[in-house]
Every structure is written in structure tokens, then in C-alpha cells.
Amino acid sequence: MSLDQKAARVFGDDEPTHFGSGWMSGTISVFLGVMAVGAVICFYIPELLTSPEVRAVLPIPLIRTLIQLVIAFGFLLGFLSALLRKRKVLGFTGIALAMLAALGGGGNVPVEGAVQTTPVYLGLDWFLLNLLLLAVVFVPLEKVWPHRRGQSVFRVGWTTDTIYFFVSHLLVQMSTLLTLMPAQLFFDWAIHPAVQGAVRSQPFVLQFLQCMLVADLAEYTIHRYFHKSRWLWPFHAVHHSSTEMDWLAGSRLHVVDIVLTRGLTFVPLFVLGFDTGPLYAYLVFVSVHAVFIHSNVSWRFPRWVENVIVTPRFHHWHHAIEREAIDKNFAVHFPFLDKLFGTYYGPEGAWPAGYGIEGNPVPDGFAKQLVYPVRPGKRSGAA
Secondary structure (H helix, E strand, O other), rough: OOOHHHHHHHHHHOOOOOOOOOOHHHHHHHHHHHHHHHHHHHHHOHHHOOHHHHHHHHHHHHHHHHHHHHHHHHHHHHHHHHHOOOOOOHHHHHHHHHHHHHOHHHHOOOOOOOOOOOOOOOOHHHHHHHHHHHHHHHHHHHOOOOOOOOOOOOOOOOHHHHHHHHHHHHHHHHHHHHHHHHHHHHHHEEEEEEHHHHOOOOHHHHHHHHHHHHHHHHHHHHHHHHHOOOOHHHHHHHHHEEEEEEOOOOHHHHHHHHHHHHHHHHHHHHHHHHOOHHHEEEEEEEEHHHHHOOOOEOOOOOOHHHHHOOOOOHHHHEEEHHHOOOOOOOOOOOOHHHHHHHHOOOOOOOOOOOOOOOOOOOOOOOHHHHHHHHOOOOOOOOO
16 A cells, blocks of 8 residues: 555545535644644754754744744644544644644743754754745645646645655755765866856846856756666656656655756856855755746746746656657756757647656655666666
């Protein structure tokens, strides 16, 4: 039994899920309860479970107030769900999580003195913040403007992708280190102060756009090679194994795929020496844009927009099951790169009929997908 099926067995029922049925309030209650419990745990072990970069910018008094509000709303919505539904598991779970967070101290957990930065830490705070912000933005967007109207928030593989999202954010220190290491260790010789000075003397907007172009050129090359290499394709096949697309589907990335793609993409950014402001702005942009282009939204952009910037329709074709779309649309930001190198595919106004890999060779589940690329017999050709 898959993790999806286990979750459905615990929380699912045959009752309606429309507005007013208690399903939505119960689901939100459980979500808020998980967020509250996680936030309270962060306050108990901040030196181990929170990242110094996030701690430095968070307004802690506001966060404490937010935790109290999340607990209150989680409890109230759980109570409402329990009143409206015959099967009370969603409501009672939300109530239990809210009470657990409240009994743990809620937003009033004391932190004695300044939090010490430890050599090794986890990014539980980073995971909670990103999950909250992205879910608040993209879940409503996908409900109001869905491309596939019948697709549930809890579509096939949602538990697997949630684990990917959790692990990649929890191990933010390791992923950051592995992203920076190749450039710092092997390309320090390529730095020229005069070149970096010229790059940094440019206006913010120009540097930002150059970051987009340089990173996209690098990622286009790496991405295409992942598809063509019989050794690398099994790692990238994990990302293409999603049969339904939404904001969470982009999180399904094998660790080898993440390390190689991000590490090599950062090399030209490091060598050129962009200023921290434009570079950080680009990192924020690419994080949100990557989620957006996987999302289940039906927005139709003017043709000129689709020619300038990658949209969900463009990237959905990259994940398409249709044979004519295989090994197409490698660009992350600029579609003209695919047009330039002969890998563009985008029939006017059309969307893919389905997603995934023919034959579904990649197994379900995070653990099985982690070892899939190194299992004997998996070094077959690319998509």
C-alpha cells in the first residue's frame, strides 16, 4: 500500500468535499496544526532546527503572534469540521494538533539568551515558512484557475512530493554547501577582479537579467545532458515520473540531480561576480518561478509573453507524455534558447494530454526513487 493510499485510508471517506461539507475546514485545520507543532518545536531547539540566515531576518515577536493565531484558527476550523462531518477524523486531528502546540507553549516558548550557531543545523523553519507561503499562494490559484479541473490537491504522488519538499528544505545547509563548493574549489582561478568590477558596476535590473540569462544558459546545457546521458537520465527520470502536475510536483528531484544542476549552474554566476542584491533577487525569483511553471493553472498568456518568459504551458510540454514533445523545452526562463538550439515545442494554445514517462519505469515512493537510478539495469536511454 502506497503512502497516498495510507493517508486516504486514515483521513478519507465517502462524504462530499465541497464548500460547507467540513472537508475544507478539516483539511486546513490539520495543515495549520502541523505548522503550529513544527513552529513550537523550532523554539525548543532553535540552534539545531533553524537556519541562521532565516533567524537573522525573522521578526520573532510577530512570529510568536502568528503561531498563536495559527493555533486558534486550527482549533476553530477543526471544531467546525467535526460539527459538519459524520466522520470526525479530520476535525479531531486538527484539534489534537492545535492542543498539542498550545500545551507545548505555543508562541510563548522562552528562548534563553542569544541562539548559538552550530556547525550543523537543519532548516525546519525554512520548510515551514516556504510551505505556508507557497501553499497560501498556489493552492487557491490552482482551485480558482485550474488547468485540469478534476485534479485534487491530494493527487497521485502528493505524499511523495511532500517528502521531497520536506527533505530538500530540512537539509538546506547541505544543499547550499554542495551548490557553492564546486565553484569555490575548482573555479577560483577563473576569477578576474576587473571583470567582476565591471559586472558589479552595472544597474541592479541589468545584473538581475544577466543572472537569469547566464543561469538559464548553464541550466539548459546541464538539463539537456541529463536527458541525453544514459548515466544521468535515471536520476532526472525521477523528476519526470510525476503523472499529474501542480505546484508541488517540481519538488520531486533526486539529490544527484539537485547537486549537479545547482552546483554547475552556480559556477558562471560565481566567476562573473554579480552583486549580492541582484543575485539574491534572482534566487528568490527562480525559486518561485520554478514552482509556478509546474503549477496546475490554466492562465493563457499573450503569444509575446510566451516568447519572452517560460510559462506553465511551455514547461508542461517538457513533462508531456506525447512522443513529439520528448526532449523538448529545456529552458527554465527564456524559451528563445530552445528555439535557438532546435528543441522548442509549443503547439498554439494546446496543452499535453498527459504527463510522465512511457511505461512508468520509476517506482512510487521517496525511498524507492532514491535508489532507483543506481539499481542494476536502470542505465537505459533517456526520454
